Amino acid sequence: MFNVVFVLGPPGSGKGTICSKIQENLGYVHLSAGDLLRAERERAGSQFGALIESHIKNGSIVPVEITCSLLENAMNLHKTANGFLVDGFPRNADNLSGWSRQMSGKVHEQFVLFLSCPVDICINRCLNRGEGRTDDNVDSLKKRVETYNNQTFPIIEHFGKLNMVREVDSERPVEEVYEDVDKVFEAANQK
Ligand SMILES: Nc1ncnc2c1ncn2[C@@H]1O[C@H](COP(=O)(O)OP(=O)(O)OP(=O)(O)O)[C@@H](O)[C@H]1O
Ligand SMILES: Nc1ccn([C@H]2C[C@H](O)[C@@H](COP(=O)(O)O)O2)c(=O)n1
Numbered sequence: 533m534f535n536v537v538f539v540l541g542p543p544g545s546g547k548g549t550i551c552s553k554i555q556e557n558l559g560y561v562h563l564s565a566g567d568l569l570r571a572e573r574e575r576a577g578s579q580f581g582a583l584i585e586s587h588i589k590n591g592s593i594v595p596v597e598i599t600c601s602l603l604e605n606a607m608n609l610h611k612t613a614n615g616f617l618v619d620g621f622p623r624n625a626d627n628l629s630g631w632s633r634q635m636s637g638k639v640h641e642q643f644v645l646f647l648s649c650p651v652d653i654c655i656n657r658c659l660n661r662g663e664g665r666t667d668d669n670v671d672s673l674k675k676r677v678e679t680y681n682n683q684t685f686p687i688i689e690h691f692g693k694l695n696m697v698r699e700v701d702s703e704r705p706v707e708e709v710y711e712d713v714d715k716v717f718e719a720a721n722q723k
């Protein structure tokens with residue numbers, strides 16, 4: 533059974549940055565749903581490239597069957613990992629129900645790491661990220677934030693009702709954010 537920590541937060545809240553540090557220090561494998569989708573978009577012969585790009589540009593969410601299969605395939609490549617950081621997933625109700633259908637009995641969901649940060653700061657971070665992402669522009673960011681508010685935040689609230697959310701304020705410098713994240717993992721892994 534794979535241990536899984538879902539990592540959620542607004543676009544630009546620092547999910548990828550913090551996951552890299554957790555991976556480096558705690559042996560969890562970082563799987564970014566967005567990175568997996570971008571890799572699939574670039575893969576020669578993929579039947580999903582155009583569909584994925586249209587969702588990415590519009591800030592909407594790719595059907596779960598595609599994303600969940602990419603995640604499961606990636607997990608199966610790292611069978612001895614301490615656990616997986618599933619970054620940017622589940623992003624909406626379709627993601628959540630599809631994950632349950634495909635993954636129940638195969639994973640243990642430890643908790644949801646929620647990186648909270650004001651949206652104006654997140655948008656500025658994305659606009660200055662400098663990675664050439666096709667969705668780091670004002671139009672796409674407006675849509676991504678709308679999707680986050682209307683579809684992803686309710687998923688965080690859903691997990692909150694199950695007492696699974698561990699919120700860390702990610703407006704602060706990376707080192708300070710990581711200190712608190714490390715404490716969250718320590719507490720979870722003592723149980
Ligand atoms: N705590 C922080 N303080 C200042 N800048 C940060 C912080 N965390 C991340 N950044 C910077 O903000 C940008 C976005 O960070 P990152 O890619 O980790 O966010 P993300 O949540 O994964 O975003 P997305 O959802 O768009 O993939 C990067 O340029 C990163 O270096
Ligand atoms: N569960 C997911 C995760 C990501 N996507 C698509 C749509 C997002 O705007 C884009 C970028 O994700 P990020 O790298 O910002 O986490 O990828 C999706 O459809 N479903």
Ligand SMILES: [Mg+2]
Pocket residue numbers: 547548564566620
């Ligand atoms: Mg990211």
